Amino acid sequence: MAGWRVHTGQAVALARANVDTDQLIPARFMSVPRVQGYGDYLLHDVRRTEAGDVRNDFSLNNAPNASVLIAGPNFGSGSSREAAVYALVDAGVRAVFAPSFGDIFASNAINNGLLPARIDLAIYETLVSQLAEGTCEAKVDLENKTATIGRETFAFALDETWRTKLMNGWDDIDLTQQHAGEIALFKKNYTQITPWVAPEDIVESTL
Amino acid sequence: MTQPKTLLDKLWASHEVLKRDDGVSLLWVDRHLVHEGSHHAFAKIAARGLGVAAPHLTFAIVDHYAPTRERSRIKDPQIAHMIETLRANAKRHDLKLFDLHDPNQGIVHVVGPEQGLTLPGLLINCGDSHTSTHGAFGALAFGIGATEVAHVLATQTIWQQKPKAMRITVDGSLGAGVTAKDIALTWIARLGTGGAQGHAVEYAGSTIRALSMEARMTLCNLSIEGGARFGMVAPDEITKSYIKGRPYAPKGSNWEKATTAWDALVSDNGATFDIDVHIDASEIAPTVTWGTSPEQAMPVTATLPDLTEQDHQTREALEYMGLKAGQSLAGTPIDQVFIGSCTNGRIEDLRAAASVLKGRRAKVPGLVSPGSQLIKAQAEREGLDKVFIQSGLEWAASGCSMCVGMNGDLVQSGKRCASSTNRNFKGRQGRGARTHLMSPAMVAAAAVTGEIYDVRKLLSEGEI
Numbered sequence: 001m002a003g004w005r006v007h008t009g010q011a012v013a014l015a016r017a018n019v020d021t022d023q024l025i026p027a028r029f030m031s032v033p034r035v036q037g038y039g040d041y042l043l044h045d046v047r048r049t050e051a052g053d054v055r056n057d058f059s060l061n062n063a064p065n066a067s068v069l070i071a072g073p074n075f076g077s078g079s080s081r082e083a084a085v086y087a088l089v090d091a092g093v094r095a096v097f098a099p100s101f102g103d104i105f106a107s108n109a110i111n112n113g114l115l116p117a118r119i120d121l122a123i124y125e126t127l128v129s130q131l132a133e134g135t136c137e138a139k140v141d142l143e144n145k146t147a148t149i150g151r152e153t154f155a156f157a158l159d160e161t162w163r164t165k166l167m168n169g170w171d172d173i174d175l176t177q178q179h180a181g182e183i184a185l186f187k188k189n190y191t192q193i194t195p196w197v198a199p200e201d202i203v204e205s206t207l
Numbered sequence: 208m209t210q211p212k213t214l215l216d217k218l219w220a221s222h223e224v225l226k227r228d229d230g231v232s233l234l235w236v237d238r239h240l241v242h243e244g245s246h247h248a249f250a251k252i253a254a255r256g257l258g259v260a261a262p263h264l265t266f267a268i269v270d271h272y273a274p275t276r277e278r279s280r281i282k283d284p285q286i287a288h289m290i291e292t293l294r295a296n297a298k299r300h301d302l303k304l305f306d307l308h309d310p311n312q313g314i315v316h317v318v319g320p321e322q323g324l325t326l327p328g329l330l331i332n333c334g335d336s337h338t339s340t341h342g343a344f345g346a347l348a349f350g351i352g353a354t355e356v357a358h359v360l361a362t363q364t365i366w367q368q369k370p371k372a373m374r375i376t377v378d379g380s381l382g383a384g385v386t387a388k389d390i391a392l393t394w395i396a397r398l399g400t401g402g403a404q405g406h407a408v409e410y411a412g413s414t415i416r417a418l419s420m421e422a423r424m425t426l427c428n429l430s431i432e433g434g435a436r437f438g439m440v441a442p443d444e445i446t447k448s449y450i451k452g453r454p455y456a457p458k459g460s461n462w463e464k465a466t467t468a469w470d471a472l473v474s475d476n477g478a479t480f481d482i483d484v485h486i487d488a489s490e491i492a493p494t495v496t497w498g499t500s501p502e503q504a505m506p507v508t509a510t511l512p513d514l515t516e517q518d519h520q521t522r523e524a525l526e527y528m529g530l531k532a533g534q535s536l537a538g539t540p541i542d543q544v545f546i547g548s549c550t551n552g553r554i555e556d557l558r559a560a561a562s563v564l565k566g567r568r569a570k571v572p573g574l575v576s577p578g579s580q581l582i583k584a585q586a587e588r589e590g591l592d593k594v595f596i597q598s599g600l601e602w603a604a605s606g607c608s609m610c611v612g613m614n615g616d617l618v619q620s621g622k623r624c625a626s627s628t629n630r631n632f633k634g635r636q637g638r639g640a641r642t643h644l645m646s647p648a649m650v651a652a653a654a655v656t657g658e659i660y661d662v663r664k665l666l667s668e669g670e671i
């Protein structure tokens with residue numbers, strides 16, 4: 001995964017709280033292999049009528065090129081489904097600004113190069129009223145943890161580790177493999193102190 | 208003198224391989240549970256040419272897509288494909304698989320404890336947010352996403368920032384008809400869905416100590432709905448007697464060593480918590496959700512909130528749910544019921560529902576899907592299946608079923624379902640479905656009255 005420092009694009013508001021992972025991607029799409037792309041499933045049932053027509057009164061549908069999302073508190077709450085992040089990323093979204101995020105969603109986002117940036121409720125409200133149903137220019141600076149969206153320039157919050165990971169595009173498996181020695185040592189000690197942890201082999205124990 | 212430690216501190220320290228300068232820890236994983244939804248993670252390790260680092264600590268379970276009816280012939284090719292993919296991955300990596308036709312099959316968070324795979328003191332991961340369930344045993348258990356699942360598969364470790372500690376103390380005795388589900392919905396309604404975000408919740412107090420393992424699992428299961436990735440209860444004699452003799456549980460001298468280690472798994476006197484919450488058990492009533500977020504819950508005796516000018520969220524939720532502001536929650540007609548899921552699909556839950564249904568007829572259709580095939584068999588030995596069937600409900604096989612609808616068990620658009628599950632999100636049980644979360648006994652009360660109904664009234668009628 002490639003790292004990134006600055007992103008410029010179009011911002012759009014999704015002015016609602018608790019946009020949970022079931023809304024971000026309904027469960028029925030989750031059996032699709034990733035290679036097919038998840039962009040069309042993003043907020044599928046919110047963006048379309050029951051007959052399947054795209055609603056033109058929904059902000060995202062009028063901003064096909066938006067890559068920055070302004071959303072309400074508790075964005076991405078709910079399940080651990082990383083498919084919610086795939087749907088955003090495959091639809092071209094690079095950053096989500098919200099007052100708060102579901103914990104598992106936020107770490108899934110980082111693992112896919114998507115920025116979950118926390119902002120004050122007041123900034124959220126200003127941005128929402130400025131954007132309304134439209135879009136505007138956005139510039140996100142990861143290095144300085146600031147963003148300019150329309151007329152507003154503001155700071156956002158992001159854990160340091162996550163910022164570093166996003167900027168470097170680090171892959172955890174690569175990082176961990178560098179610690180193979182420490183893991184092996186831990187395992188040796190641990191197995192000795194806690195022999196009861198390994199699952200009993202059912203077949204052997206009944207012999 | 209050493210600093211008093213929380214249960215979280217102890218569990219964290221015992222699994223920490225190393226801590227980076229930035230404060231993130233690499234933790235050793237004792238049990239990794241995978242299901243059909245883990246296909247993304249298997250694809251990720253395959254793409255890198257990696258294998259599973261610790262196959263003997265990795266267990267695969269068919270649950271999310273498991274058909275609850277006509278299992279011998281799966282009609283939907285996509286569902287069959289999901290199950291086949293898990294089989295193929297389990298085979299390729301030599302993982303123990305609880306397959307569709309295994310008598311031990313069931314929902315991952317039910318099977319783990321039932322098989323003795325879930326033990327106090329362990330670190331347990333699964334690509335499912337309700338992994339917090341296993342914390343009921345005093346384990347560090349948390350849900351992870353697909354990239355993290357791939358990481359655990361490949362390394363048997365996980366990078367994690369230590370959460371803050373939070374304690375929810377519940378004291379006193381619960382009233383008749385009030386359950387662990389009501390404790391959970393009550394605290395989530397009070398603190399909100401973000402109330403425990405970034406925290407590991409430890410449940411304590413006399414009420415919790417008196418709860419069965421099944422009830423503790425229900426409580427820990429729902430921690431994620433209050434924003435906590437972890438929920439836990441310190442192990443005690445109730446925990447030990449639940450575990451003893453289970454297939455994968457420690458035996459012989461290992462049992463002795465294990466229980467000695469488990470006895471130390473308590474928060475020390477004087478340990479501090481970043482958030483400390485107290486709830487009086489006597490204040491908790493049977494609780495029902497009315498909206499589209501688990502925090503939108505209230506006692507069954509309450510009336511729906513009034514609308515204020517700004518309150519978009521309430522307005523939107525009421526609109527989706529087809530309810531009116533200010534109306535009473537009880538008396539709302541329902542279309543169907545569901546009893547099951549990793550939250551409330553255990554034997555005690557089925558017994559509680561059956562005790563309400565016994566000798567009565569359900570006014571609406573409904574589905575009962577036990578949390579595991581072993582629970583199904585147990586319930587059948589106790590004759591509970593007959594109670595459900597005679598009351599008019601459908602008795603089906605085990606799986607996630609109508610909790611998430613991936614197997615095709617869905618609530619139709621606009622229909623109102625009284626459900627023992629964990630999420631009332633828009634569309635969770637099917638597009639346009641209206642879900643009211645409540646305890647299994649409350650679901651049973653809704654079934655026999657055809658409306659949201661205070662189960663305590665049925666109790667006081669002395670008909671149970």
Ligand code: SF4
Pocket residue numbers: 270271314315316335337548549550606607608610611629
């Ligand atoms: S029953 Fe529902 S919450 Fe539990 S594991 Fe299955 S889908 Fe997840």
